[in-house]
Amino acid sequence: VPRYRLLIEYDGAPFVGWQRQSTGLSVQQAIESAFSAFCAGPVDVVAAGRTDAGVHALGQVAHVDLREPMLPERIAGAINAHIRPHPISVLEVRLVPETFHARFAATARHYRYHILDRRAPPTLDFGRVWHIPVRLDTELMHAAAQSLVGYHDFTSFRAAECQAASALKTIRRLHVRRIGDMVEIAASARSFLHHQVRNMVGTLKLVGEGKEPVRYVAEALAARSRAAAGPTAPALGLFLVGVDYPS
Amino acid sequence: VPRYRLLIEYDGAPFVGWQRQSTGLSVQQAIESAFSAFCAGPVDVVAAGRTDAGVHALGQVAHVDLREPMLPERIAGAINAHIRPHPISVLEVRLVPETFHARFAATARHYRYHILDRRAPPTLDFGRVWHIPVRLDTELMHAAAQSLVGYHDFTSFRAAECQAASALKTIRRLHVRRIGDMVEIAASARSFLHHQVRNMVGTLKLVGEGKEPVRYVAEALAARSRAAAGPTAPALGLFLVGVDYPS
Numbered sequence: 260v261p262r263y264r265l266l267i268e269y270d271g272a273p274f275v276g277w278q279r280q281s282t283g284l285s286v287q288q289a290i291e292s293a294f295s296a297f298c299a300g301p302v303d304v305v306a307a308g309r310t311d312a313g314v315h316a317l318g319q320v321a322h323v324d325l326r327e328p329m330l331p332e333r334i335a336g337a338i339n340a341h342i343r344p345h346p347i348s349v350l351e352v353r354l355v356p357e358t359f360h361a362r363f364a365a366t367a368r369h370y371r372y373h374i375l376d377r378r379a380p381p382t383l384d385f386g387r388v389w390h391i392p393v394r395l396d397t398e399l400m401h402a403a404a405q406s407l408v409g410y411h412d413f414t415s416f417r418a419a420e421c422q423a424a425s426a427l428k429t430i431r432r433l434h435v436r437r438i439g440d441m442v443e444i445a446a447s448a449r450s451f452l453h454h455q456v457r458n459m460v461g462t463l464k465l466v467g468e469g470k471e472p473v474r475y476v477a478e479a480l481a482a483r484s485r486a487a488a489g490p491t492a493p494a495l496g497l498f499l500v501g502v503d504y505p506s
Numbered sequence: 507v508p509r510y511r512l513l514i515e516y517d518g519a520p521f522v523g524w525q526r527q528s529t530g531l532s533v534q535q536a537i538e539s540a541f542s543a544f545c546a547g548p549v550d551v552v553a554a555g556r557t558d559a560g561v562h563a564l565g566q567v568a569h570v571d572l573r574e575p576m577l578p579e580r581i582a583g584a585i586n587a588h589i590r591p592h593p594i595s596v597l598e599v600r601l602v603p604e605t606f607h608a609r610f611a612a613t614a615r616h617y618r619y620h621i622l623d624r625r626a627p628p629t630l631d632f633g634r635v636w637h638i639p640v641r642l643d644t645e646l647m648h649a650a651a652q653s654l655v656g657y658h659d660f661t662s663f664r665a666a667e668c669q670a671a672s673a674l675k676t677i678r679r680l681h682v683r684r685i686g687d688m689v690e691i692a693a694s695a696r697s698f699l700h701h702q703v704r705n706m707v708g709t710l711k712l713v714g715e716g717k718e719p720v721r722y723v724a725e726a727l728a729a730r731s732r733a734a735a736g737p738t739a740p741a742l743g744l745f746l747v748g749v750d751y752p753s
Contacts, residue, residue, distance in 0.1 A: 270629045315630060332625075339626050348626035378579075379586050379595035382517045383562060387630065 261328045264355045267319040270346035276312040293341040307361045307502040313494030318501035322361040367503035372460045373496045374442040389496035395467030401435035403466045406477035414483040421453035462489035508575045511602045514566040517593035523559040540588040554608045554749040560741030565748035569608040614750035619707045620743045621689040636743035642714030648682035650713045653724035661730040668700035709736035
């Protein structure tokens with residue numbers, strides 16, 4: 260059977276997350292339903308990152324097996340036509356070898372988190388930023404973030420419901436920078452624990468506000484206890500920006 | 507009476523435009539209503555740019571006279587609290603001399619127009635970009651745009667309803683550049699005719715698509731006839747990004 264790789268963008272606001280749930284519409288279900296409108300038989304769409312409810316994607320990657328070969332650009336056009344009015348778009352489709360696996364073959368996942376740190380509430384960015392009405396110190400946040408880079412036990416930053424067998428992960432990059440009134444936190448790793456990015460952001464935010472010192476982040480990591488780190492940042496500021504595969 | 511200068515951001519989608527209309531809610535009316543919730547007597551808010559229905563602002567400037575002096579940061583906080591859930595925020599308030607006039611003292615207005623030129627429809631940018639499903643040639647568009655820079659009779663680019671006494675205007679800057687799948691058109695002038703930016707964009711788009719040659723734009727200008735230029739680009743891609751005043 261031919262396997263296709265999809266590059267997908269979505270506004271996460273109206274969805275219960277990537278994965279099918281009984282509680283509402285998921286991105287996966289919306290895409291699978293669109294496939295069933297022009298393909299025979301059910302299809303399973305497997306994604307690189309099972310984004311949570313409300314999390315957005317600029318570069319989610321997924322794969323799907325079809326019974327019959329189709330031109331890649333026809334697949335993208337058909338999905339994009341059938342999926343309206345849901346805010347999901349397939350940006351690119353490529354025929355790939357059957358050995359390609361969107362989830363297991365991924366060598367890096369890149370996330371970005373946006374905080375709007377000004378007094379006035381967001382307007383055009385509403386629903387795409389975490390609004391913090393005080394100015395954050397991004398230099399302190401960036402310095403503190405560096406203690407999370409590398410191979411560590413991230414027990415302090417994993418959700419209670421996290422199903423990973425181990426809390427050992429390698430953070431490749433965690434950069435904090437200011438762009439005007441926006442604080443951008445960029446995180447890259449082969450894979451992340453459940454809520455790991457949002458828990459790291461919620462912890463760094465306490466340093467940015469001056470409520471905790473820079474060393475708080477390293478101490479939270481060393482404690483190996485969820486209670487030692489900060490609260491979970493809201494989903495709406497998080498974007499899956501891209502996924503890497505071996506070339 | 508004390509005069510205050512306001513820096514305002516808004517999502518133009520739900521509004522009939524800046525100016526009060528009988529047909530629906532305007533940005534001006536929403537702001538004046540918020541003022542009346544905490545100030546005695548009616549207030550008039552005068553803006554630099556009377557943006558059309560659907561046009562957004564990142565840096566609209568307005569002035570207002572209050573009967574009683576108030577701390578500028580208290581004004582911003584009160585407006586932002588009372589104006590919810592409308593997507594309007596006052597970013598900054600400053601006490602200014604009574605000689606300051608948001609509309610008549612402005613020395614430059616800066617607009618930006620966003621086109622998304624890819625096959626897939628917008629998701630996160632829905633309502634903030636003009637979606638053109640074919641790739642535009644931004645170098646040709648930029649070259650063509652240069653014939654509009656300078657002091658010209660812009661009859662070909664003004665709306666039929668335009669109330670300006672003269673069609674003579676000076677375009678200071680008209681830059682077209684690509685940022686990924688986005689085409690950004692930046693336009694600056696002391697003032698613009700009604701629909702002038704959108705009519706220039708609609709004309710440049712024909713060059714970008716290859717439907718018209720570069721010289722088409724100069725010829726449209728020289729013709730001094732609205733019929734000689736391209737159609738009006740939709741409001742949803744246009745942003746008022748800032749207004750300059752003598753320092």
